[in-house]
Amino acid sequence: MNFLLQPDQQIGPPVKMSVKILSITLLLLSMCVCCHSSEGTRHRHPGLKPPCCVDITKGNKTADVVGETYREQAASGSCVKAIIFNTKDRKQLCADPDAQWVKDRKSC
Numbered sequence: 001m002n003f004l005l006q007p008d009q010q011i012g013p014p015v016k017m018s019v020k021i022l023s024i025t026l027l028l029l030s031m032c033v034c035c036h037s038s039e040g041t042r043h044r045h046p047g048l049k050p051p052c053c054v055d056i057t058k059g060n061k062t063a064d065v066v067g068e069t070y071r072e073q074a075a076s077g078s079c080v081k082a083i084i085f086n087t088k089d090r091k092q093l094c095a096d097p098d099a100q101w102v103k104d105r106k107s108c
Contacts, residue, residue: 052073052076052078052079053073053079053080053082053084053092053094054078054079054080055080055094056080056082056094056095056096057093057094057095057096058096060099060101061085061087061093061095061101062101062104062105064085064087064088064093065085065086065087065093065105066085066086066087066088067085067086068108069085069086070083070084070085070105070106071083071084072084072097073094080094081097082094082095082096082097083095083096083097083102083106085105
């Protein structure tokens with residue numbers, strides 16, 4: 001039994017992919033790559049502003065705050081003056097900058 005191909009033998013009919021199918025496939029693939037690579041960049045995009053505090057919490061929330069970093073926000077448009085802390089559940093807490101617990105927390 002001879003398993004070698006002779007010069008005039010073919011393995012099967014030649015496979016041809018149409019230009020349309022190839023173009024559509026490449027388009028879909030590039031869209032997937034673009035969408036995947038842009039996930040999570042909303043807040044880093046230069047044209048988009050990060051969300052702001054439109055209200056501040058009432059009461060002492062010291063127990064919810066983690067870390068020692070905070071961000072000060074000035075009042076502008078619908079954004080209110082606030083001190084923004086990070087919380088245990090990885091959210092942002094908008095606090096009243098005039099509240100005593102906020103002043104104490106900032107001085108730590």
